[in-house]
Amino acid sequence: xxxxxxxxxxxxxxxxxxxxxxxxxxxxxxxxxxxxxxxxxxxxxxxxxxxxxxxxxxxxxxxxxxxxxxxxxxxxxxxxxxxxxxxxxxxxxxxxxxxxxxxxxxxxxxxxxxxxxxxxxxxxxxxxxxxxxxxxxxxxxxxxxxxxxxxxxxxxxxxxxxxxxxxxxxxxxxxxxxxxxxxxxxxxxxxxxxxxxxxxxxxxxxxxxxxxxxxxxxxxxxxxxxxxxxxxxxxxxxxxxxxxxxxxxxxxxxxxxxxxxxxxxxxxxxxxxxxxxxxxxxxxxxxxxxxxxxxxxxxxxxxxxxxxxxxxxxxxxxxxxxxxxxx
Amino acid sequence: xxxxxxxxxxxxxxxxxxxxxxxxxxxxxxxxxxxxxxxxxxxxxxxxxxxxxxxxxxxxxxxxxxxxxxxxxxxxxxxxxxxxxxxxxxxxxxxxxxxxxxxxxxxxxxxxxxxxxxxxxxxxxxxxxxxxxxxxxxxxxxxxxxxxxxxxxxxxxxxxxxxxxxxxxxxxxxxxxxxxxxxxxxxxxxxxxxxxxxxxxxxxxxxxxxxxxxxxxxxxxxxxxxxxxxxxxxxxxxxxxxxxxxxxxxxxxxxxxxxxxxxxxxxxxxxxxxxxxxxxxxxxxxxxxxxxxxxxxxxxxxxxxxxxxxxxxxxxxxxxxxxxxxx
Numbered sequence: 001x002x003x004x005x006x007x008x009x010x011x012x013x014x015x016x017x018x019x020x021x022x023x024x025x026x027x028x029x030x031x032x033x034x035x036x037x038x039x040x041x042x043x044x045x046x047x048x049x050x051x052x053x054x055x056x057x058x059x060x061x062x063x064x065x066x067x068x069x070x071x072x073x074x075x076x077x078x079x080x081x082x083x084x085x086x087x088x089x090x091x092x093x094x095x096x097x098x099x100x101x102x103x104x105x106x107x108x109x110x111x112x113x114x115x116x117x118x119x120x121x122x123x124x125x126x127x128x129x130x131x132x133x134x135x136x137x138x139x140x141x142x143x144x145x146x147x148x149x150x151x152x153x154x155x156x157x158x159x160x161x162x163x164x165x166x167x168x169x170x171x172x173x174x175x176x177x178x179x180x181x182x183x184x185x186x187x188x189x190x191x192x193x194x195x196x197x198x199x200x201x202x203x204x205x206x207x208x209x210x211x212x213x214x215x216x217x218x219x220x221x222x223x224x225x226x227x228x229x230x231x232x233x234x235x236x237x238x239x240x241x242x243x244x245x246x247x248x249x250x251x252x253x254x255x256x257x258x259x260x261x262x263x264x265x266x267x268x269x270x271x272x273x274x275x276x277x278x279x280x281x282x283x284x285x286x287x288x289x290x291x292x293x294x295x296x297x298x299x300x301x302x303x304x305x306x307x308x309x310x311x312x313x314x315x316x317x318x319x320x321x322x323x324x325x326x327x
Numbered sequence: 328x329x330x331x332x333x334x335x336x337x338x339x340x341x342x343x344x345x346x347x348x349x350x351x352x353x354x355x356x357x358x359x360x361x362x363x364x365x366x367x368x369x370x371x372x373x374x375x376x377x378x379x380x381x382x383x384x385x386x387x388x389x390x391x392x393x394x395x396x397x398x399x400x401x402x403x404x405x406x407x408x409x410x411x412x413x414x415x416x417x418x419x420x421x422x423x424x425x426x427x428x429x430x431x432x433x434x435x436x437x438x439x440x441x442x443x444x445x446x447x448x449x450x451x452x453x454x455x456x457x458x459x460x461x462x463x464x465x466x467x468x469x470x471x472x473x474x475x476x477x478x479x480x481x482x483x484x485x486x487x488x489x490x491x492x493x494x495x496x497x498x499x500x501x502x503x504x505x506x507x508x509x510x511x512x513x514x515x516x517x518x519x520x521x522x523x524x525x526x527x528x529x530x531x532x533x534x535x536x537x538x539x540x541x542x543x544x545x546x547x548x549x550x551x552x553x554x555x556x557x558x559x560x561x562x563x564x565x566x567x568x569x570x571x572x573x574x575x576x577x578x579x580x581x582x583x584x585x586x587x588x589x590x591x592x593x594x595x596x597x598x599x600x601x602x603x604x605x606x607x608x609x610x611x612x613x614x615x616x617x618x619x620x621x622x623x624x625x626x627x628x629x630x631x632x633x634x635x636x637x638x639x640x641x642x643x644x645x646x647x648x649x650x651x652x653x654x
Contacts, residue, residue, distance in 0.1 A: 036551045042580060075532075083622055153590075154484065162625070163465060163594045163625075164628045165592070165624075166589075166592050166622055168590035169589040169622060169625075172589045172622065173586040173589055174582050174620065176504050177579065184620070185619075185620070186620040187620070251504070255501050255504045255515075258513065259500040262500055263480075263488050263495065263590070264487075264494055265488070265494035293501065294501065298489070298490075298496075301491045
């Protein structure tokens with residue numbers, strides 16, 4: 001039997017680093033490792049941490065599969081943007097505090113493997129397209145809802161990057177011309193209404209306005225401890241305020257996704273991230289809102305589905321990004 | 328000298344049909360003919376009218392250039408959508424009253440030339456990309472503002488059509504979740520705020536609310552005779568109400584175009600149609616609004632410019648659509 005080639009995927013986030021190995025055909029993921037990023041230690045320390053995790057993953061994969069060191073052919077890295085794919089430089093990362101850091105070449109030098117860099121949200125979408133919820137789709141849009149809202153665009157089976165590499169900022173499209181101020185400076189961004197942060201804010205506002213909710217109990221009365229996670233938990237308990245917040249979120253996302261259907265007419269939209277924990281309480285009204293708004297020929301051909309690779313879409317996508325950059 | 332090949336472009340609108348011939352290299356347009364569509368005569372009569380205009384254009388081009396009938400190699404047709412490019416069938420056209428009409432093959436049979444069909448808004452964008460304001464751009468977005476708002480998307484130098492051919496409906500993206508009802512059924516569509524129709528409506532609303540304006544004089548006090556055209560005329564005269572309407576239009580368009588910059592990160596956005604008559608009174612605040620909203624790396628690489636082919640972008644684009652379908 002010929003030993004398959006293996007690739008390493010790195011998902012570098014503001015909170016955690018996740019690393020895993022995959023066979024080049026995407027059928028298996030091995031030796032997934034995770035550690036806190038601890039960005040405050042600085043870029044050199046984080047790079048060393050990533051390199052050590054990669055070596056751990058390689059050793060673990062060799063132990064699991066009988067592969068050899070020479071079977072590992074490349075590393076894909078998904079990092080917070082904006083970044084320059086051509087030079088492999090992370091330009092600015094508010095979450096990490098880096099500026100113009102040559103992450104790709106530093107990792108490549110540390111582990112002695114060719115390395116590719118792409119945006120984390122692009123990688124998450126590419127992972128779902130390669131082996132997850134959007135597998136086999138020609139045109140796929142990915143929306144990852146966490147602290148913020150990231151997006152990725154796959155057209156004709158390849159990531160679309162735009163003229164200067166920042167395409168896909170779906171979270172920063174305005175659905176309210178004069179709406180809530182967004183961290184990016186724009187007004188009424190989807191992110192300002194439907195991110196995890198915004199979901200928590202809207203729940204907090206409802207409680208601060210005097211609505212009674214089991215959410216208060218869940219956080220022992222401390223409103224500042226309300227998170228999106230707590231809202232989903234309360235919604236699952238049938239709490240009216242939490243259910244209303246989830247339903248509103250579905251409507252905001254429905255507006256944004258209907259816009260994407262009328263613009264891209266995609267085969268699939270994958271919604272990933274913590275928000276998918278709300279399950280059908282979110283997806284049912286979300287799909288209804290999209291049907292109410294978008295053109296029927298676009299609605300008829302498009303699946304709107306939750307991501308199926310929580311925690312590992314970014315790793316798989318980083319591997320796929322390496323493969324797309326080294327065809 | 329070798330005689331160049333010629334192609335015919337047909338721009339079929341609800342009001343007028345425009346036909347012209349172009350050399351295959353796009354350097355010259357010949358024998359442009361135009362006639363009212365008179366859709367009420369029915370699909371057969373309109374098809375016959377188009378065929379006659381094509382023959383007129385061929386005869387005129389032969390007279391102008393010394394070409395022969397055999398130098399004409401194809402016909403491109405831009406028609407109101409939705410339509411099926413693969414079968415050449417116009418599915419539904421509210422403006423023309425047609426349903427499932429095999430326009431492509433009917434024209435092809437009538438003039439004896441291979442024929443290609445695409446959406447009129449796509450053709451208008453493709454024309455500006457081929458020989459107009461977006462010439463040479465890798466990624467270009469076109470917005471045509473008339474009665475409604477049409478859109479076209481060119482990525483990597485080719486029209487993007489999406490999964491079922493209806494991509495690019497930029498006019499039907501919501502910039503106000505709970506905004507004005509649009510003809511398409513959605514709420515807050517860009518078209519409901521910034522189309523020619525919406526511009527006239529907003530001016531009428533301002534006057535009906537008692538604001539005094541030279542617009543009243545321009546239409547002899549008959550508010551129902553206010554058109555977008557009259558608003559641009561009044562703005563040019565320095566009328567405060569008209570200038571405010573144009574400025575508001577710029578802000579609405581700025582919101583929609585900033586969204587497109589964050590999504591597509593294009594090289595150029597071409598804004599075409601009657602609205603460009605407002606000139607810098609529109610484009611200056613529009614560009615400012617986009618700068619205020621979109622990501623800087625997207626703003627820095629993107630030109631936002633008026634179309635330069637009023638009246639003929641659709642003809643040129645129909646020819647280019649033929650060439651893209653018959654490479």
